[in-house]
Amino acid sequence: RKEVEQDPGPFNVPEGATVAFNCTYSNSASQSFFWYRQDCRKEPKLLMSVYSSGNEDGRFTAQLNRASQYISLLIRDSKLSDSATYLCGAVDSSYKLIFGSGTRLLVRP
Amino acid sequence: DTAVSQTPKYLVTQMGNDKSIKCEQNLGHDTMYWYKQDSKKFLKIMFSYNNKELIINETVPNRFSPKSPDKAHLNLHINSLELGDSAVYFCASSQDEAGSNYGYTFGSGTRLTVV
Numbered sequence: 368r369k370e371v372e373q374d375p376g377p378f379n380v381p382e383g384a385t386v387a388f389n390c391t392y393s394n395s396a397s398q399s400f401f402w403y404r405q406d407c408r409k410e411p412k413l414l415m416s417v418y419s420s421g422n423e424d425g426r427f428t429a430q431l432n433r434a435s436q437y438i439s440l441l442i443r444d445s446k447l448s449d450s451a452t453y454l455c456g457a458v459d460s461s462y463k464l465i466f467g468s469g470t471r472l473l474v475r476p
Numbered sequence: 477d478t479a480v481s482q483t484p485k486y487l488v489t490q491m492g493n494d495k496s497i498k499c500e501q502n503l504g505h506d507t508m509y510w511y512k513q514d515s516k517k518f519l520k521i522m523f524s525y526n527n528k529e530l531i532i533n534e535t536v537p538n539r540f541s542p543k544s545p546d547k548a549h550l551n552l553h554i555n556s557l558e559l560g561d562s563a564v565y566f567c568a569s570s571q572d573e574a575g576s577n578y579g580y581t582f583g584s585g586t587r588l589t590v591v
Binding site: 399401403409410411412413416452454456461462463464465466468469 | 509516517518519520521524531532534566570578579580581582583584585
């Protein structure tokens with residue numbers, strides 16, 4: 368079983384839609400969690416850290432459920448520019464940031 | 477100013493050659509990493525250094541040797557390159573080992589093609 372798992376998608380949604388991605392992690396000792404965005408042929412860029420209490424940044428909301436060991440990302444009012452691959456990451460007890468395989472999002476006009 | 481810069485951006489080389497990729501960060505971070513992203517886009521950690529000390533060494537062939545001359549630099553040397561080494565190699569840095577609340581900052585990547 369992979370340490371961090373995501374649905375690879377692609378999620379194909381119209382502009383303005385709300386879309387949610389889930390990610391599960393297997394190491395219960397994982398301590399920090401992140402969502403990254405990666406555009407084609409570019410480096411991953413930090414979208415947001417994920418806190419236990421949940422956190423929001425504009426149209427983006429991240430949630431962490433430690434009991435069920437999953438992380439979610441909600442994107443409201445999708446824009447064309449949101450099209451990218453979204454990587455979920457968890458830092459395990461050995462201080463390794465482990466990524467999922469990424470979820471591809473396509474926002475169409 | 478680029479926060480994490482790596483060179484070269486592209487590297488095309490023949491099997492059996494030895495090559496190096498360089499990485500520098502100007503963020504004052506203590507920890508630096510090498511990640512490999514293969515053709516299936518899976519991003520996997522290879523090594524990490526904290527203040528010049530190796531702290532993570534994943535199951536990577538010993539043809540790969542990282543070197544950190546100081547905490548702002550982490551280079552990757554690869555001996556006897558093989559076709560399967562073709563990938564994008566990303567350097568990254570973080571404030572501390574856990575990534576705290578700020579995560580890791582990645583360089584723009586080195587696209588290595590072995591022919």
